[in-house]
Amino acid sequence: MICYVLSDTTLEKCRMTIQKNRRWIDACELRIDFLDEENRAIASSFPETVDIPVILTHRRKIDGGQFTGSEKQRKAELLKAMDGAFAYVDLEEDLKRGELDSKAERNGIKIIRSYHNFERVPDDIYAKVMQLARRGDVAKVAVTPHSVQDLITLFNAERENRGIDKIIIGMGEYGMPTRILYRRTGSILTFCSENETAPGQISAQKLRELYHADEVNDRTAIYGIIGNPVYHSSSPQIHNPAFRAIKFNAVYVPFLVDNVRYFFMLAELLKMRGFSVTIPHKIEVLSYLGDITREVKQIGSCNTVVRKPGLWKGSNTDYYGFLRPIENDMDEGRIRRALVIGAGGASQAVIWALRNRRIKVTILNRTLEKAKAIAKVNLCTADTIENAPLYAGKVDLIVQTTSVGLGEDVSPIAGFPFTGREICYDIIYKPRMTRFLKDAQEKGCTLHFGEEMLLEQGKLQFEAFTGYHYPKQVHPEI
Secondary structure, three states, rough: OOOEOOOOHHHHHHHHHHHHHHHHEEEEEEEEOOOOHHOOOOHHOHHHOOOOOEEEOOOOHHOOEOOOHHHHHHHHHHHHHHOOOOEEEEEEEEOOOOHHHHHHHHHHEEEEEEEEEEEOOOOOOHHHHHHHHOOOOOOEEEEHHHHHHHHHHHHOHHHHHOOEEEEEOOOOOHHHHHHHOHHHHHHHHHHEEOOOOOOEEEOHHHHHHOOOHOOOOOOOOOEEEOOOOOOOOHHHHHHHHHHHHHHOOOEEEEEEEEOHHHHHHHHHOOOOOOEHHHHOOOOHHHOOOOOEOHHHHOOOOEEEEEEEEOEEEEEEOOHHHHHHHHHHHHOOOOOOOOEEEEEOHHHHHHHHHHHHHHOHHHHHHHHHHHHHHHHHHHHOEEEEEEHHHHHOOOEEEEEEEOOOOOOOOOOOOOOOOOOOOOEEEEEOOOOOOHHHHHHHHHHOEEEEEEHHHHHHHHHHHHHHHHHHOOOOOOOOOO
């Protein structure tokens, strides 16, 4: 089930929220700790007014809720609300068995016995699940992973606590995959919300329409993207709709990764079929690959990993993805000299792609030595970024590969005297129109956007993952 967490202040607003999200959800959790006092008093009426199962929860501040009154008052309000036709009631692990349990049993309300830890993943989490299961119908643990190693612990719960009705939640950024792949943790449901009532919650629409989380099963092929950061990526919007279009039982999930070695262990646990790689892991993954393509050998970085019999194979689709939007210009001789801004990991595929097409390249970077090292390997020249104006009117293509402009309205070559004849290409795709491109547009330059490269390299990854061409009818929203 996909369960929406209701955090409105009135029951009427809660009903409106359900109506807005109804097509994407199977159940809801009524958080009466968010309700005003008047509406808490009539919470028992709520289940009869909606057409989905309702979980009753009254969460204390110390457990991540809003209720700050006495424990006696909270229990009294829970008891009163349990006169309603709730499907479940959530009771914390430290609540001793008593009136609440007895009333739940009399009224046919199943008990979710829950444990919350906003600091970490406890060492005894599997034992904790078993203890909770003995005191309720469903065991729920909501904990906070801080690494991929913690994430492995959570996904192992399916095996370690097999046969127990449970809900396993990883809160925060590292835990987000557990919300999408909740069935792979053995969970009976996943929580969602637009207001993020707990760290890392995803909207109902995304869970249902983008990830189809409720349809993931043992036969679903899992793909993903690894990086740090990673949740800004639009790659899930490229791959998941395309899987759907060709009726391929697969899901593509973002993973925040702090340690590549442990991620490969997680990939084995989840039996992943492949994944995309973004910064800062494009070089580190090479140590774990059994086979690499010619492009990876030449460029020295990998952005696509696919499972092959007995090994992982790495390739680099950035190379072709970058070239596709400017191929006609190169074929027709409009690009002979290029300026590449930046000497980071992203620039290496760009530089090698251009040199392979016999384009003369100059690399501009703040640290000259780094630019010289890449220039030496690729037989091109290097200079400092401060000298950018010296190249005005002398190049046909300018490619911006740094992170400058990502989240701030600045250009790495502010004040550059564009002539209007340059083709300007920024591989950043959020925002679409960076300051670098705005400055170029004002002078009449031809523009190419990062989303073009992202989409082209993504289509090639899709082919590597599935063996099928990217469906023409799919137009991703990036």
